[in-house]
Amino acid sequence: MYRTLIGVLSAALVVAFAPAATASPAPRAACPERPGVARCLTTYTPGAVRALADGPAGWGADDLASAYRLPSDAGPDTVVGISIAYDAPNLEADLAAYRAQYGLPPCTTANGCFRKVNQQGLAAPLPEADFGWAMESTLDVSMVSAACPSCRLLVVEGNSPGFADLAETEDTAVRSGATVVSNSYGARESGASLALASHYRHPGVTVVASSGDAGFTAASYPAVLATTIAVGGTSLARDPSSARGWTESAWLYGGSGCSAYIAKPSWQKDTHCGKRTVADVAAAAEDIAIHYADAGGWLxxxxxxxxxxxxxxxxxxxxxxxxxxxxxxxxxSFTDITAGSNDPAGAGKKCGGDYLCVAGPGYDAPTGVGVPNSLSGF
Structure with a gap:
């Protein structure tokens, strides 16, 4: 009797604690958070990787072009700098796979479109490789390509995700000809990081930074700087019933926050944050297709x-x-986003239902003034 009871209880425990057969793996941070340094702001689901033959999963360049009404002409050959940490050894090959999949013109070292350098601006030696930051680099070059197929890409790789190393990549990108610099990393604003703010201020250059992936929380550096265009995130979906054909809402994990340090810029008029509010604009940040060979293919x-x-x-x-x-x-000139919240704890609980974490008509912190409507807002 005793042995039978033990057997029944053991079977019950196995059922209770065994993972469900249909459960999907949880999203994983490509760059886990570490104190005193920035982290890349990418998450991915390992079980969602697909082989090249199976094609992409997620929104591709053609979807983004449709959703944001991008012009049919390729555009200018502006140099876009990408500030990043560590090396991505297969970056050019992954970019080639992405651009071929979506019919974008080749962007290679040979044709002068693609260039990868260290934080001093030299082709060698490059920093050590890192799986998570390399995934971030792949996402960065893919998204710039989707937005501007004719742009030239300058990837500047820092020796580490330390604030000083990343600040140097910023200066190197500008010195090497970039007129737009993208920063897909962040850390909670602090005196240590803000001491390097001048590296994100260059006359005649636009600096863009991710607002963060932790929902409504402390403002993220360098997005919080008044010289930076801070970009929040949305969830994109098809909507055949609308004239646009698409709909968007605030992405649940997109960053927003109220600075504890940066004075309120004169051009920012929201009233519930006495200092700089993040973000300024937004775009799709969920289910974005990339090709990353180190993870096995498309994900x-x-x-x-x-x-x-x-x-x-x-x-x-x-x-x-x-x-x-x-x-x-x-x-x-932007499309206003009026739905959704970036409060994972529940729709607006962290900010009391305020615009600081809930999207609504006009300016709100998760999506800023809205998402692009072609190029008219720029």
């Missing part, structure tokens, strides 16, 4: 690390060099 990635380089590419394609204030001056 969907998430993060404002997708929306920031996409916005950087659109700015480069526009041929202009907007400052953050210009985005607010042209707020009516």
């Amino acid at each position: 969907p990635a998430n993060g404002t690390s997708a929306s920031a380089p996409f916005i950087a590419g659109l700015i480069a394609r526009s041929g202009h060099v907007p400052a953050p204030s210009d985005v607010y001056a042209k707020a009516s």
Whole structure:
């Protein structure tokens, strides 16, 4: 009797604690958070990887072109700098797979479109490789390509995700000809990081940064800087019943916050944050297709690390060099996002239902003034 009871209980425990056969793996941070350094803002689901023959999973360049009404002409050959940490050894090959899949023209070292350098601007030696940051690099070059197929890509790889190393990549990108620089990384603002703010301020250059992937929380650096266009995230979906054909809502994990340090810029008029509010604009940040050979092929990635380089590419394609204030001056040129929240704890509980974490008509912190409507806002 005793042995039978033990057997029944053991079987019950196996059923209770065994993973469900249909359960999907949880999204994983490509770059786990570490104190004192920035982290890349990408998450992915390992079980969602698909072989090249099976094609992409997630929104591709053609979907993004449709959703944001991008022009049919390729645009100028503006240099877009991508500030990143560590080396991505297969970056050019992964980019080639992405661009071939979506019919974008080749962008290679040989044709002068693609260039990868260290933080001093030299082709060698490059930093050590890192799986997570290399995935981030792949997402960055893919999103700039989707937004601006004709743009040239300059990837500047820092020795580490330390604030000083990343600041040097910023200066190197500008010195090497970039007029738009994309930053898909972040860390909680602090005195240590803000001491390097001047490296994200260059006359005649637009600096773009991801707003973060932790929902409504402390403002993220360098997005919080008043010289930076901070990019939030949305969830994109098809909507055949609408004239646009697409609908968007605030991405649940897209970053927003109220600075504890940066003074309120004169061009930012929201009233519930006495200092700089993040974000300024937004774009799709969920289920973005990339090809990353080190993970096995095609996989969907998430993060404002997708929306920031996409916005950087659109700015480069526009041929202009907007400052953050210009985005607010042209707020009516963006598509306003009025649904969703970036409060994973529950719709707006963390901010009391306020615009700081709930999307609504006009400016809100998760999506800023809205998402692009072609290039008109830039």
